[in-house]
Amino acid sequence: MAADPSRADIPSIAERARPIAAGAPISGVHFLDRTAVFVLGEEALLFVDHAQARRVPVHAGAILAAASDGARVVTGGDDGKVVATGADGDSAPVASDARRRWIDHVAARADGTLAWSAGKQAFARTAKGEERVWEAPSTVGGLAFAPKGLRLAVGHYNGATLWFPNAADTAPEFLEWKGSHLDVTFSPDGRFLVTAMQEPTLHGWRLSDRRHLRMSGYAAKVRAMSWSAGGKWLATSGAGQLVLWPFQGKDGPMGKAPRLLAPSGKRVVTVACHPGQDVVAAGYEDGLVLLVRVDDGAEVLAKRPGAAPVSALAWSAEGSVLAYGTEDGEAAIIDLGGGREQ
C-alpha cells in the first residue's frame, strides 16, 4: 500500500460530512440508536440526530469519563457525580461521591449495571439499585465489564483484578504484571483481558490459564482500543500507523506480529472498529480520519487533517453512521447510507 501522507488519491467521503457546531472541545462520542451523543470537555453532552443538535447539561465541571451500554450514556465528572442520560436526553443522577472526589472512570453493562471509580475505590450498582464497593490496591486506572457474567475488571498498579460485585463470598482474582495498568478491555468472547499501560505497551492475560500476552512496540501510551466485529482483531492507537493484534486463534496474539496499516508521519490517537465489517476508523493527531479495511489496507478519507487531534470516533450500532470530534471542537456526522463504506 503506497503511503501517501497527503492521501490525495484515495477515495473520499469527507465531503459527505455534516458538520456540527459543538462550540467546545470534544472528548468522546457514543451512539444511542442513530443519535450521536458527543461528550464535551465540560458540563454537557451534545445530542445530534437528523434534525438538530441539543445540549444536555450533565455535570458542574469537567466530564472525566463516559461509557455507553447502547441505551444510556453514563458520565463521571469532577463534581463527584455519576450521571446516566438516555436517548431522549433525560439525565438522572446515579451516584454522588460523599467526599466530592473526581469520578475517574465509568463502565456500563447492557443489563443496567453500572460501575465507576473514585481514587482507589471501585463501585458497582446493579439494575436493582444494590451498590457494592471494592478497594483497589492503588488508584483505579480503568474499568470494564466482562461480556458474560457480572465481572468487573479493574486496572491498577502492578496488575488488574477481576471483581465479582454480586458474589460477596467470591474473592477478587488478581492478575499480576508489574507496572501501571490503565484502560482495561475484555475480548468480546471473554477469553482475554487486555490492559493499556503507562509505558507504551499493552499487556494481556488469557483468562483460562493466565498466560501473558505482551504487545509492545508503540511510540506512545495507548489511549484507544477497539475490538473488530466478532473480536478477530484488537485495533489500537499509539503508533504512526494503525496497529491491529490478531485474536482469531486460541492463543490470541501470542508469538504473532500485529498487522500495521495506514502509516502516517503522525500518530493514531483514536480508533473505532465498524460493528459489522473488518473496517476500522482511525483518527490521527493531526486531525486526519481514515477508514481502513483490515483485509487489504485499502483506505477511504473521512476527514482531512485539521488543527487538532481527533478525540472522538464512533459508529452507530448498525454501522451506517460515523461520528467524529476533535480536541478543539470540530465535529461531524457522516451518513454512509445502508452500511456501505465506499
Added chain:
Amino acid sequence: MSDKVPVTVLTGYLGAGKTTLLNRILSEPHGQKYAVIVNEFGEIGIDNELVVGAEEEVFEMNNGCVCCTVRGDLIRIIDGLMRRKGRFDAIIVETTGLADPAPVAQTFFMDDAVGRKTKLDAVVAVIDAMWVKDRLKDAPEAKNQIAFADVILINKTDLVSEADLREIEARIRGINPYARLHRSERANVPLHEVLRRNAFDLERILDLEPAFLEGGDPHDHAHDASPHEHAGLSHYHDEDMQSLALRTDKPLDPDKFLPWMRDLVAKEGPSILRLKGIVAFKDDPERFVLQGVHMILDGDHQRPWKEGERRESRLVFIGRNLPEDNIRQGFEACVA
C-alpha cells in the same frame, strides 16, 4: 508550543510554609488563575473549584530502571484538569513533606500526554529556617528537596539570628549552589521570584554560575551580588550530596560527548538528581544545551553563539555520592 500550561512544583518539609505561600498565590491580585493540586485537602483557606486533592502515587516504569518513576496521580489529575483548559493560566503542584521531587519532575518528561499539554516551570523548595539544620541531619527527603530545587525559600527568618541564617545559607549552598535563594517571613517573597521561572526551559539555561554571591544582605536578598560578602560565608561540604561543575574552552566532539552523556546517565542516573549544561561543539555555530533528571536527558541546539561570546562548555551536576573523578575524566575525553 508556548501554549503549554506552566507547572510550578512546591516542595518543603511539613510546616515550612508551603500552605502559607499557596494561600498567598491564590489570594493576591496578580491577574493569574491557578489550578492547584494539593496533597492535603482542607488546608487551603481559599474556596477554589480548581483545587484538587491528590494522593501521591509513585509508579516505577517497566524499563528496568529503579529511578524511572512517575507520579500516577499527577498524570490522571493533569489529564482531567486539561479538560477545563482555558479556566486557568498555570498549575501548582504541592507535594507532601516527605515527597521526592524527582518523580514529579520526571512525569513531565516521561508521560507524553502531560508533556504535550504542560511544561515544568520550576521546583520551589520552602525551608523552615528554624528547623532546617535538624532536618538536614535526620531527614534525607529534606536534603533531596534542597538539592533538586530551582528556587529555595528560606522561610520564618524572623525566628533565627542573622548568623544562623548565614550558616543555613552556606549549608544549602553546600548542597545546591545553583538555586535562587530567597529569605522570607510568612512566605512573603515577591511571587514573580517563585512563579514563571522557566527553570526547566532549554531556552533559558543560563544560571550555571554558582550563586554563592546572593543572599548576603538580609535587606536586599534578591539581587545582592557584592563580592566582599563572599568572604563572610563559610563553606560547607555535605557528606553525601554534592555538586560538580566542569568546564572547558576546548570544543567538544558531539560523537563522543552525546554517547558519553547517555551512557553516564544510564549508569549513574540514580546518583544524579539534576544536571544542566551548555556545550560548544567543534565546528558548530550553535550552542547546545541540555538538562537532566536522573536518567532522563533533554537536549537541543539553543541559539547561535554570539559574536565575541566565549565558546566554553559547562556542565553542572547535583547528586548523591557522584563519581567525581570518573565524570571528570569522561568529560575531558570528549574534547574534539
